[in-house]
Every structure is written in structure tokens, then in C-alpha cells.
Amino acid sequence: MLWNWLGPNGLRGVPTVGPTFPVLAYLSGLRYTKYARETLLAGYAKYAYTTGVFKVSLPDQWLVIVAGPKQLEELKKFGDDEVSLYGGIDELMAARHILGADVVNNPYHLRLIQTKLTRNLSDFHGVMKDEMWSAFDDCIGAPTEWRSLPALKTMLWVVSRTTNRVVVGLPLCRNTEFLTVATDFTLDVSQARFVVNMFPPSLKPVVAKLVNRVPSRLKKAYDLVGPTVEALRAEAEQETALTGTWDDKPNTLLAALVEEAVKYGYSDLKTVMSLLVVEFTALHTTAMSFTHALYYLAADPSLAIPLREEVEAVSQEENGDLGSKTAASKLKRIDSFLREAQRLNGPNSTSMWRKTLKPITFSTGITIPAGVFLSAAATATQLDGNHYENPDMFDPWRFVDANARSFATTSPEYITFGQGKHACPGRHFAAYEMKLMLAYIVHNFDVKFAPGAEGVRPPNKWIGNTILPDPAAHVLFKKRAKT
Numbered sequence: 335m336l337w338n339w340l341g342p343n344g345l346r347g348v349p350t351v352g353p354t355f356p357v358l359a360y361l362s363g364l365r366y367t368k369y370a371r372e373t374l375l376a377g378y379a380k381y382a383y384t385t386g387v388f389k390v391s392l393p394d395q396w397l398v399i400v401a402g403p404k405q406l407e408e409l410k411k412f413g414d415d416e417v418s419l420y421g422g423i424d425e426l427m428a429a430r431h432i433l434g435a436d437v438v439n440n441p442y443h444l445r446l447i448q449t450k451l452t453r454n455l456s457d458f459h460g461v462m463k464d465e466m467w468s469a470f471d472d473c474i475g476a477p478t479e480w481r482s483l484p485a486l487k488t489m490l491w492v493v494s495r496t497t498n499r500v501v502v503g504l505p506l507c508r509n510t511e512f513l514t515v516a517t518d519f520t521l522d523v524s525q526a527r528f529v530v531n532m533f534p535p536s537l538k539p540v541v542a543k544l545v546n547r548v549p550s551r552l553k554k555a556y557d558l559v560g561p562t563v564e565a566l567r568a569e570a571e572q573e574t575a576l577t578g579t580w581d582d583k584p585n586t587l588l589a590a591l592v593e594e595a596v597k598y599g600y601s602d603l604k605t606v607m608s609l610l611v612v613e614f615t616a617l618h619t620t621a622m623s624f625t626h627a628l629y630y631l632a633a634d635p636s637l638a639i640p641l642r643e644e645v646e647a648v649s650q651e652e653n654g655d656l657g658s659k660t661a662a663s664k665l666k667r668i669d670s671f672l673r674e675a676q677r678l679n680g681p682n683s684t685s686m687w688r689k690t691l692k693p694i695t696f697s698t699g700i701t702i703p704a705g706v707f708l709s710a711a712a713t714a715t716q717l718d719g720n721h722y723e724n725p726d727m728f729d730p731w732r733f734v735d736a737n738a739r740s741f742a743t744t745s746p747e748y749i750t751f752g753q754g755k756h757a758c759p760g761r762h763f764a765a766y767e768m769k770l771m772l773a774y775i776v777h778n779f780d781v782k783f784a785p786g787a788e789g790v791r792p793p794n795k796w797i798g799n800t801i802l803p804d805p806a807a808h809v810l811f812k813k814r815a816k817t
């Protein structure tokens with residue numbers, strides 16, 4: 335930090351929120367893990383329309399925050415030879431220490447999400463709906479009395495099953511042990527990176543060895559998925575030897591990962607690691623974002639009425655099939671509700687994580703040297719009164735208007751999914767899944783918070799940049815008496 339601050343290519347020209355003197359800055363970095371919201375909002379208010387960048391202290395380094403529409407546009411346009419997304423993710427997650435350098439250097443699995451899931455999303459609508467309905471049935475059932483369930487945990491389970499129907503397919507997507515490994519993997523990575531990122535770069539590898547549970551989780555995952563991977567590989571090799579291609583492969587992301595492994599000679603263990611990284615990107619992000627929305631609904635159950643009207647009208651138009659290729663695009667209120675909940679509470683208060691590969695200069699004249707971790711101020715941007723009327727208010731119908739942007743659309747005022755060529759490739763998948771979940775809930779249940787907690791959305795928990803919907807809060811569900 336001292337070098338970054340004082341060094342010849344240092345960050346002295348970038349204004350700081352908090353102290354700059356090294357020891358105090360370190361303490362401020364520790365403080366940031368609890369007070370990121372206040373720090374980011376203060377920095378945004380002061381610098382978004384002046385310097386367009388400011389820095390905050392993390393325990394291990396400075397984080398340069400990019401703020402304001404002009405600078406966000408500039409950040410979007412820097413080339414991959416100037417700023418690196420994977421370098422940014424590496425800094426954010428301490429990825430090379432926790433997941434291994436290979437995952438950072440060759441993220442082929444992330445590319446497959448784009449080609450396999452996003453381009454063919456409507457092919458998966460039907461199976462995702464079937465799996466989701468069955469998951470809801472198993473998790474919530476059809477209670478005739480109010481049933482209290484831990485909201486985040488329950489939604490994570492529904493997301494995990496639905497996502498894995500497409501990622502690994504049946505029967506694995508219903509295997510409780512596998513789903514537990516897939517969801518716990520994210521917690522392992524998050525906990526390890528939290529500790530590792532308290533230390534300077536030279537100590538990170540040593541600390542990672544002490545706290546990293548990923549190797550044992552990978553082994554457990556291999557025990558569960560390995561036989562499927564091995565069988566798929568044998569099939570792929572046999573088919574490819576006979577016909578040169580593997581045409582009748584299962585329609586899952588895992589099969590695509592195996593196909594890539596056969597093509598490039600990757601090991602089965604690497605395939606399983608890639609699978610876990612996909613689970614990492616897809617499950618908790620979606621479940622957290624959805625739970626944020628569910629808390630608004632439970633705090634004000636009257637909001638279910640207009641949502642329900644819409645779901646019922648669309649269901650009728652689609653002959654009772656909400657999983658049809660066209661149904662989701664007609665759910666405008668549902669879409670707006672989710673976009674608005676995420677505007678106020680994305681799972682992460684920053685996005686567009688980058689590491690500078692060479693010096694970059696913003697139009698304000700500020701140069702950021704190579705090797706610096708930077709990120710965009712997502713929540714603060716989405717609370718900017720220049721972008722939104724009554725920005726702090728939850729207005730579920732804010733984006734219903736025909737000209738309004740849909741949930742998965744990125745824009746300079748809405749960057750929870752990032753923007754530009756690295757904008758989240760899973761966002762259409764996540765948006766579809768979440769729309770279907772909300773449609774199912776309002777169609778089938780009444781929801782509310784328990785007496786005593788009624789009418790109040792439980793406060794979020796901020797851990798550094800992460801915005802967690804209260805993980806302990808329960809929501810009450812009751813089967814809706816349909817008219």
C-alpha cells in the first residue's frame with residue numbers, strides 16, 4: 335500500500351475516502367469490511383461528478399472505485415490489453431491461491447456458459463420449469479397453515495436444483511449430497527478469500543494453504559460427479575473416434591465441459607473443478623438477488639395482487655404453460671419488480687472488477703498505473719438521484735413502462751450485471767429463473783413475515799462489498815386459496 339501510494343507510478347493523484355497514512359489505511363481497510371456501504375456512498379457523493387474515481391483501502395491493497403456515468407463509459411471501453419476482468423476476479427477472490435492459477439489463466443468454462451446456456455436459453459425453459467416446480471413442491475409443499483422457512487436457504491435450494499437440471503442434468507441435480515457440495519463450495523471460497531485477502535501478496539500462498547477447504551471439497555465433488563464425468567468422457571471418445579463428432583451428447587453444461595476436456599486433453603479432475611466454478615458464479619448470486627426481492631414481497635403482501643393478476647393472465651394466454659418459450663417475456667410486472675429489487679440490493683455493491691495491465695488515463699486526466707485493482711460503484715450508481723426519481727424508494731412498477739429496460743438489460747445507470755463485452759453472460763439465465771420463481775410463488779402462495787416482524791424488510795448484512803439478504807430471516811408461506 336505504501337508503495338502504491340508513494341511509488342513513482344503511485345495512486346497519490348487519486349482521492350481517498352478515509353485515511354491514506356499506511357497504518358491508518360490498513361485499519362481503515364479492516365473497517366471497510368463492515369462499512370463498505372457508507373464508504374462507497376460517501377465517495378460517490380463527493381467524486382462521481384468531479385474526479386470520477388476515488389480509492390478506498392482494503393486490508394491488502396487499494397481499491398480504485400470508478401464512479402459517474404462518463405467514467406463508467408470509459409471503463410467499459412478500455413481494451414482487454416489494458417484492463418483484465420480475470421485479473422480483477424483474481425484480486426477479488428484471491429482466485430489463484432484458492433482455486434489455482436489454471437482457473438484464472440484458462441477460464442474456458444465461463445465461455446461455455448455463453449455458448450451453451452445463454453444462446454440456447456429458450457430450449458431449457460420447459461425443463462427448468464419442471465425442475466423448479468418439483469423443487470418448490472419438495473421444499474415448501476402446499477401448506478394449508480402458515481409454514482415458516484429460512485428464506486435464503488430455501489431459495490438457494492430451489493435455484494441449485496433448477497440450475498443444475500441444465501448444468502449436470504438428472505439424476506445428479508436432485509442428489510442432496512451433490513447440491514450441498516455445489517453450494518458449500520461458494521462458502522468455502524468466500525471464507526478463504528476473506529482471510530487470504532487480509533494479508534499482503536507474499537503471505538497469501540502460505541495463508542491459503544492453511545485456510546483453504548477447496549481441495550477437500552473438490553475431492554468430495556469428484557467422488558460424486560467423477561463417475562458421470564468418466565462415463566461421459568468414454569462416450570465422447572468413442573463417438574468422436576467413430577464419427578469425428580459427438581452429436582447425440584446430453585444437453586447439459588457438464589457434457590459441454592467434457593467435450594472440451596476431450597478436445598484439449600484436460601483431466602477429469604479439471605472438469606469437476608470447472609463445474610464447481612460454474613456453480614460458484616451461478617447459485618448464490620441468483621439466490622441472494624431473488625431473496626432480496628422476496629423480502630419486499632413478504633414485507634408488503636399486497637404487492638402480490640398485481641403480480642398475480644399478470645401471472646394468471648399470461649398463464650391463460652399460454653394455455654397454462656408458464657414454461658413456454660414466450661411466457662417469461664410477457665411477465666412485465668414480475669420483471670420490473672425484480673429489476674427494482676436488484677437496483678437497490680444487488681448481491682454485490684461493486685461490479686466490473688478489473689486489474690490494470692498497463693497505465694490507463696480517464697478523461698479527467700487521472701492516470702491509474704498498471705497492477706491496480708479497480709471496480710465500478712454499482713449500488714451508489716443505482717441510488718443516484720440524477721438517474722432515478724426518488725432513488726431510495728422501492729417502486730416495484732418503476733420499469734413496467736413499455737420503453738423501460740428489462741431486468742437483464744445493462745445500462746450506465748444499472749450495472750449490477752456489469753456492462754460492455756464482459757457483462758454477466760449468465761444474466762439472461764438468472765433473470766429467467768428468477769422471473770419463474772416469483773411467478774410460481776405469487777401464483778401458489780401467500781407470503782408474509784411472522785407476527786412481530788410483519789411489514790418490515792429485515793436489514794441487509796454487508797460483508798465488504800457483498801450485500802447479503804438477512805440469512806437468518808424466515809418467510810411464512812401458505813398455499814393460496816385460488817378463486
Ligand code: HEM
Binds near residue numbers: 451750
Ligand atoms: C443475479 C445474478 C447474477 C449477478 C448479479 C451477476 C453479476 C455479474 C457481474 C457483475 C459480472 C462481471 C461483469 C463485468 O465485469 O462487467 C459477472 C460475470 C460473470 N457471470 Fe454473473 N451474475 C449473476 C448470475 C450469473 C449466472 C446465473 C451465471 C451462470 C449461469 C453467471 C456467470 C458469469 C460469468 C461466466 C461471468 C464472467 C464473464 C466473462 O467471462 O466475461 N452469472 N456476473
